[in-house]
Amino acid sequence: MLTYSFSDLGSDSLYEYLYKCMKNDILNGTLSPGERLPSKRSFAKHLNVSTITIENAYAQLLAEGYIYSIPKKGYYTADISTEGISAASIPSPAPIQKQQEELYFADFASNQTHPDTFPFSIWAKLMREVIGEDSFALMKNSPSGGIFPLRQEIANHLKSFRGMTVSPEQIIVGAGTEYLYGLLIQLLGFHKLYAVENPGYQKISAIYRSNQVKCCHVPMDQQGICMDQLRKFGADIVHISPSHHFPTGIITPISRRYELLGWASESDSRYIIEDDYDCEFRFMGRPIPSLQSIDVMEKVIYMNTFTKTLASTIRISYMVLPHHLMEQFQQNMGFYSCTVSNFEQYTLTRFLKNGHFERHMNRMRNFYHNQRDLLLDCLKNSPLSSRITITEEDAGLHFLMHLNTSVPDELMIQYAKSKGVRIASLSQYYESYPPTKQWDAELNRQQAFLGEHTFIMNYSSIHPEHMKAAIDKLCEAIQWAENLSSS
Amino acid sequence: MLTYSFSDLGSDSLYEYLYKCMKNDILNGTLSPGERLPSKRSFAKHLNVSTITIENAYAQLLAEGYIYSIPKKGYYTADISTEGISAASIPSPAPIQKQQEELYFADFASNQTHPDTFPFSIWAKLMREVIGEDSFALMKNSPSGGIFPLRQEIANHLKSFRGMTVSPEQIIVGAGTEYLYGLLIQLLGFHKLYAVENPGYQKISAIYRSNQVKCCHVPMDQQGICMDQLRKFGADIVHISPSHHFPTGIITPISRRYELLGWASESDSRYIIEDDYDCEFRFMGRPIPSLQSIDVMEKVIYMNTFTKTLASTIRISYMVLPHHLMEQFQQNMGFYSCTVSNFEQYTLTRFLKNGHFERHMNRMRNFYHNQRDLLLDCLKNSPLSSRITITEEDAGLHFLMHLNTSVPDELMIQYAKSKGVRIASLSQYYESYPPTKQWDAELNRQQAFLGEHTFIMNYSSIHPEHMKAAIDKLCEAIQWAENLSSS
Numbered sequence: 001m002l003t004y005s006f007s008d009l010g011s012d013s014l015y016e017y018l019y020k021c022m023k024n025d026i027l028n029g030t031l032s033p034g035e036r037l038p039s040k041r042s043f044a045k046h047l048n049v050s051t052i053t054i055e056n057a058y059a060q061l062l063a064e065g066y067i068y069s070i071p072k073k074g075y076y077t078a079d080i081s082t083e084g085i086s087a088a089s090i091p092s093p094a095p096i097q098k099q100q101e102e103l104y105f106a107d108f109a110s111n112q113t114h115p116d117t118f119p120f121s122i123w124a125k126l127m128r129e130v131i132g133e134d135s136f137a138l139m140k141n142s143p144s145g146g147i148f149p150l151r152q153e154i155a156n157h158l159k160s161f162r163g164m165t166v167s168p169e170q171i172i173v174g175a176g177t178e179y180l181y182g183l184l185i186q187l188l189g190f191h192k193l194y195a196v197e198n199p200g201y202q203k204i205s206a207i208y209r210s211n212q213v214k215c216c217h218v219p220m221d222q223q224g225i226c227m228d229q230l231r232k233f234g235a236d237i238v239h240i241s242p243s244h245h246f247p248t249g250i251i252t253p254i255s256r257r258y259e260l261l262g263w264a265s266e267s268d269s270r271y272i273i274e275d276d277y278d279c280e281f282r283f284m285g286r287p288i289p290s291l292q293s294i295d296v297m298e299k300v301i302y303m304n305t306f307t308k309t310l311a312s313t314i315r316i317s318y319m320v321l322p323h324h325l326m327e328q329f330q331q332n333m334g335f336y337s338c339t340v341s342n343f344e345q346y347t348l349t350r351f352l353k354n355g356h357f358e359r360h361m362n363r364m365r366n367f368y369h370n371q372r373d374l375l376l377d378c379l380k381n382s383p384l385s386s387r388i389t390i391t392e393e394d395a396g397l398h399f400l401m402h403l404n405t406s407v408p409d410e411l412m413i414q415y416a417k418s419k420g421v422r423i424a425s426l427s428q429y430y431e432s433y434p435p436t437k438q439w440d441a442e443l444n445r446q447q448a449f450l451g452e453h454t455f456i457m458n459y460s461s462i463h464p465e466h467m468k469a470a471i472d473k474l475c476e477a478i479q480w481a482e483n484l485s486s487s
Numbered sequence: 488m489l490t491y492s493f494s495d496l497g498s499d500s501l502y503e504y505l506y507k508c509m510k511n512d513i514l515n516g517t518l519s520p521g522e523r524l525p526s527k528r529s530f531a532k533h534l535n536v537s538t539i540t541i542e543n544a545y546a547q548l549l550a551e552g553y554i555y556s557i558p559k560k561g562y563y564t565a566d567i568s569t570e571g572i573s574a575a576s577i578p579s580p581a582p583i584q585k586q587q588e589e590l591y592f593a594d595f596a597s598n599q600t601h602p603d604t605f606p607f608s609i610w611a612k613l614m615r616e617v618i619g620e621d622s623f624a625l626m627k628n629s630p631s632g633g634i635f636p637l638r639q640e641i642a643n644h645l646k647s648f649r650g651m652t653v654s655p656e657q658i659i660v661g662a663g664t665e666y667l668y669g670l671l672i673q674l675l676g677f678h679k680l681y682a683v684e685n686p687g688y689q690k691i692s693a694i695y696r697s698n699q700v701k702c703c704h705v706p707m708d709q710q711g712i713c714m715d716q717l718r719k720f721g722a723d724i725v726h727i728s729p730s731h732h733f734p735t736g737i738i739t740p741i742s743r744r745y746e747l748l749g750w751a752s753e754s755d756s757r758y759i760i761e762d763d764y765d766c767e768f769r770f771m772g773r774p775i776p777s778l779q780s781i782d783v784m785e786k787v788i789y790m791n792t793f794t795k796t797l798a799s800t801i802r803i804s805y806m807v808l809p810h811h812l813m814e815q816f817q818q819n820m821g822f823y824s825c826t827v828s829n830f831e832q833y834t835l836t837r838f839l840k841n842g843h844f845e846r847h848m849n850r851m852r853n854f855y856h857n858q859r860d861l862l863l864d865c866l867k868n869s870p871l872s873s874r875i876t877i878t879e880e881d882a883g884l885h886f887l888m889h890l891n892t893s894v895p896d897e898l899m900i901q902y903a904k905s906k907g908v909r910i911a912s913l914s915q916y917y918e919s920y921p922p923t924k925q926w927d928a929e930l931n932r933q934q935a936f937l938g939e940h941t942f943i944m945n946y947s948s949i950h951p952e953h954m955k956a957a958i959d960k961l962c963e964a965i966q967w968a969e970n971l972s973s974s
Contacts, residue, residue, distance in 0.1 A: 136521040139602040175662040175826035313829035339662035342800035
């Protein structure tokens with residue numbers, strides 16, 4: 001446990017001395033953000049001081065914002081904002097930047113799951129059950145595509161939640177969609193031309209680039225990916241998220257979906273990768289039917305992940321291959337070991353089988369719905385209210401916020417960062433920004449705010465109790481940025 | 488729980504009826520091999536019959552070999568050998584064949600860990616601790632290379648066990664070495680020529696093939712990979728296991744190691760991938776020093792895995808990159824998410840930190856040592872004893888057994904399979920067999936038994952209590968194969 005010696009006490013009282021020591025450790029990083037502090041009683045016992053001393057020290061740290069408390073959980077070290085970052089260090093685009101341990105007071109760009117939302121006690125219980133009851137199976141090598149019971153449960157889930165008729169044999173389980181993309185490149189071929197959405201989730205094109213396959217960035221219109229542009233590029237494989245495009249939220253309507261299927265059916269080498277990454281988080285109405293469910297030509301590869309729904313740190317995703325591709329996979333790539341450990345495969349199987357997943361989804365949908373409403377409310381009551389326009393689709397973990405400002409996106413992001421606020425702009429999700437002249441015209445035909453000064457507001461990782469403070473900090477950061485850039 | 492209705496009882500007694508139902512379910516696969524059966528008491532309560540009924544049914548199934556018991560654990564469904572496989576179905580080479588649920592009475596080709604050897608209770612305890620104490624950290628996205636505390640513990644382990652001085656920042660943790668090979672191809676380049684050992688672990692070349700990179704198969708001599716052949720091929724990257732070559736067990740001596748480092752230093756594009764997959768299992772003397780530890784030119788990429796040491800179904804491996812390659816990785820590939828879930832990363836961290844790993848290694852080394860001795864003993868006392876020659880290096884989980892026979896390897900494997908015995912031959916690990924004429928001459932200069940009729944005897948997955956029966960079955964299978972092929 002955390003230990004401090006009171007031998008250098010000097011004229012301080014015990015609690016003052018402890019407060020100073022801890023504050024110092026928080027500032028110099030010895031106590032890292034999010035670290036749980038000892039309970040008052042055990043800490044008092046450990047340091048051989050009275051509980052009152054600890055209480056006073058914690059109260060002081062709490063008041064000054066060095067620590068925070070979670071009811072019934074305890075005290076935690078706060079994220080101290082990284083003040084004083086040099087204005088010269090322009091950050092690279094957020095979505096593909098180097099993953100460093102960067103700390104923010106408010107992070108509107110993170111997809112991290114909040115620890116309070118994860119069903120730890122159920123997960124722990126199921127893990128214990130798995131160890132107690134499945135120990136033999138736990139040590140038996142998993143087939144390449146994952147253990148059969150998990151694929152069966154995934155097929156059942158797709159049936160009941162997405163109305164998809166899929167056999168477990170078509171499913172491949174892997175450690176994250178990024179890994180599965182890599183497998184798909186090997187399966188579909190390195191010499192194909194892959195098309196991604198522009199704007200879009202940049203990691204996808206980064207993965208294609210890293211695998212040295214050709215990748216084109218196809219513009220979007222308000223129905224999804226532009227078909228004439230897709231044809232012009234001559235792509236073989238198109239990688240899309242028709243149920244809820246990231247980051248614009250566009251839902252591809254049925255007409256465009258049939259156009260896509262028609263395009264794919266024109267050549268044997270054409271396929272559609274359907275990334276259904278957040279279909280579970282539709283707040284109103286029924287989930288949008290998947291493209292895979294209307295594909296009768298075996299042209300759609302469906303992908304989804306438990307990383308969004310369970311926790312960003314649990315790496316379990318899956319894909320559904322058309323039968324003939326699954327055969328090809330078994331033939332040429334069936335030698336690969338499954339990348340997900342049996343412990344997690346069996347635990348997730350039970351989580352799905354016993355109905356926990358469905359209940360968890362319902363809870364999370366409510367949670368994110370409330371988060372969204374809370375964030376909208378905070379924005380409405382903030383000084384920004386008259387200068388922002390919100391675009392959102394009753395779905396997912398983020399919406400778009402257009403801000404009436406003259407500060408260029410890159411500067412705004414950089415200034416906000418130096419105030420401890422992380423935001424991402426829509427412009428960062430374009431392959432190059434501003435888009436070409438020709439595309440500008442198309443852009444102008446659309447809602448204007450799909451261009452500059454539009455920010456992606458992700459509300460998944462911000463604690464509800466901190467939402468107000470986070471928005472205050474954002475307003476402050478924007479104000480500061482505008483002052484700085486006009487001066 | 489398993490449920491049977493006694494409504495169709497007919498003239499059978501309750502226990503007979505239950506025995507027949509269960510036997511039927513085992514034969515048709517409804518009860519899968521290794522599945523744990525309910526305890527007698529709870530099963531009796533569930534089916535509303537007396538415990539005696541269950542006891543009698545279990546006793547009958549046990550006697551006939553349909554189930555087996557593990558003391559203090561319970562009853563499990565047995566692996567029923569797949570009798571009667573058509574002689575026409577010649578199996579593809581074992582190491583890269585399609586991963587099917589194939590069942591054997593005795594499997595000398597599997598690297599599966601035996602469930603009895605895994606420290607379930609410690610692992611479960613650490614998982615509970617992690618969930619209780621690290622819940623905040625569990626939900627925090629891991630850096631691309633893995634969580635820092637785990638990389639720190641791996642660095643400490645390499646220091647104390649392998650005498651390697653490695654900083655945690657050089658380590659990349661990933662879901663299995665197969666996955667890490669894929670990353671390495673992206674890092675080092677798709678247009679390089681990769682060299683692998685011939686014979687060698689076939690998955691490696693399968694991965695290169697699947698990634699459509701050029702791969703050459705370099706012959707081995709008794710010191711490891713042949714340098715003149717390596718130069719003749721013009722390879723850029725060489726992928727070797729100098730501490731304990733698979734499957735021959737060859738240890739590359741220091742002179743050849745310096746030759747390899749010298750070769751690598753001749754060009755900027757050359758690197759050595761050192762796969763140290765089973766360095767922990769040396770029974771006598773000190774571990775062989777790694778090539779990485781004598782590399783002063785930043786030319787060696789070191790790889791190792793917890794999959795061999797902990798359980799084949801736990802997918803955690805790591806690689807140590809030279810500093811300049813790590814920088815390149817961070818720059819170009821740092822966007823990748825780590826493929827190992829935080830739950831397992833934090834659990835393994837504690838497992839290493841608290842000394843459990845070292846103790847487990849010592850236990851496993853003893854276990855495999857005993858397994859090896861037991862297998863050698865069983866072979867010595869078998870009818871095969873006068874016809875076999877053993878090659879082994881006091882290390883690893885397998886040895887080579889040359890059998891004086893006239894049955895071609897492929898037929899022997901196929902016949903053995905149809906008798907429920909899985910064996911792999913050395914010839915299967917050659918890129919093509921028999922090797923070229925030129926290489927034949929080289930082979931003849933070596934011990935003759937590196938050629939045909941040499942089998943790889945892996946003793947990791949066979950329960951000590953079943954070893955004698957497994958060897959009896961092997962003898963029987965070989966006898967049968969020889970009779971069949973001479974008739």
